[in-house]
Amino acid sequence: QVQLQESGPGLVKSSETLSLTCSVSGDSVSDYSWSWIRQPAGKGLEWIGRAHSGGFTNYNPSLKSRATLSVDASKNEFSLRLTSVTAADTAVYYCTKARGGTGHNGWKDNYYGMYVWGHGTTVTVSS
Amino acid sequence: DIQLTQSPSFLSTFVGDRVTVTCRASQGIFNSVAWYQQKPGKAPNLLIYAASAVQGGVPSRFSGSGSGTEFTLTITSLQPEDVAIYYCQQYNEYPLTFGGGTKVEIK
Numbered sequence: 001q002v003q004l005q006e007s008g009p010g011l012v013k014s015s016e017t018l019s020l021t022c023s024v025s026g027d028s029v030s031d032y033s034w035s036w037i038r039q040p041a042g043k044g045l046e047w048i049g050r051a052h053s054g055g056f057t058n059y060n061p062s063l064k065s066r067a068t069l070s071v072d073a074s075k076n077e078f079s080l081r082l083t084s085v086t087a088a089d090t091a092v093y094y095c096t097k098a099r100g101g102t103g104h105n106g107w108k109d110n111y112y113g114m115y116v117w118g119h120g121t122t123v124t125v126s127s
Numbered sequence: 128d129i130q131l132t133q134s135p136s137f138l139s140t141f142v143g144d145r146v147t148v149t150c151r152a153s154q155g156i157f158n159s160v161a162w163y164q165q166k167p168g169k170a171p172n173l174l175i176y177a178a179s180a181v182q183g184g185v186p187s188r189f190s191g192s193g194s195g196t197e198f199t200l201t202i203t204s205l206q207p208e209d210v211a212i213y214y215c216q217q218y219n220e221y222p223l224t225f226g227g228g229t230k231v232e233i234k
Contacts, residue, residue, distance in 0.1 A: 104158050109218070
C-alpha cells in the first residue's frame with residue numbers, strides 16, 4: 001500500500017525559502033505524477049505544481065515562479081521549494097500521487113485523479 | 128485558468144436523503160473532473176475520477192455524472208459518516224483547479 005509522508009520545517013520566516021519533502025513508501029516514484037496541494041486554514045484547496053520522474057514539471061502561475069518541484073528516484077521522494085514566502089503561504093501542504101491515462105480528449109497526466117494523499121504538514125510563515 | 132463554481136456552498140439535510148452537488152466549469156473540459164471528500168482535520172480522499180468512474184473502495188451510494196461544463200456528484204442516501212466538504216477538480220489543462228467546496232451537514 002502506497003504511503004506518502006510530508007516533512008519539513010513547521011515555521012519559516014518571511015522572505016525565506018520553504019523546503020518540503022514527500023517520502024514515498026510502498027511504490028516507486030517512477031512513472032507517476034506527483035503534486036503539491038496547499039490549504040490555508042478554513043479555506044479551499046490550491047494546486048501548487050506537479051512533477052514527473054521523467055523531468056516534466058507544471059506550475060501554478062499564481063505563485064509567480066517561486067515554486068520548484070523535483071523528483072529524486074534514488075531516494076524515492078519528491079520535493080517542493082518555495083522562495084520569498086509571506087504570511088499568505090501559511091497553510092497545510094499535501095503531497096499527492098496521480099496516474100495518467102487516456103480519456104475522451106486524449107492523454108491526461110492526472111486522469112485517474114489524485115488517489116493517494118499524504119496526511120499534510122502545517123507550515124506557518126512568521127514575520 | 129479554468130474556474131470551477133460549486134453549488135450549493137453549504138447544505139444541511141437528513142440521513143437517508145439524496146444529495147446533489149453541482150460543479151460548473153468556465154469552459155468545456157470534456158470529462159476531466161474528479162471529486163474529493165474531505166473530513167475535518169483529514170486529507171482529501173478521491174471519490175470519483177473521469178467525471179463518473181468510482182474510485183475503488185468508495186461506497187456505491189456515491190456517483191458522478193456530467194461532461195463539458197456541468198458536473199454532478201450524487202449521494203443517493205446520506206449517511207452520518209458523509210459529513211464533510213466535497214470538492215470538484217478539473218485536470219483537463221494546467222493549472223489544475225478546484226471548486227470552492229460544498230459543506231454537507233446532517234440536520
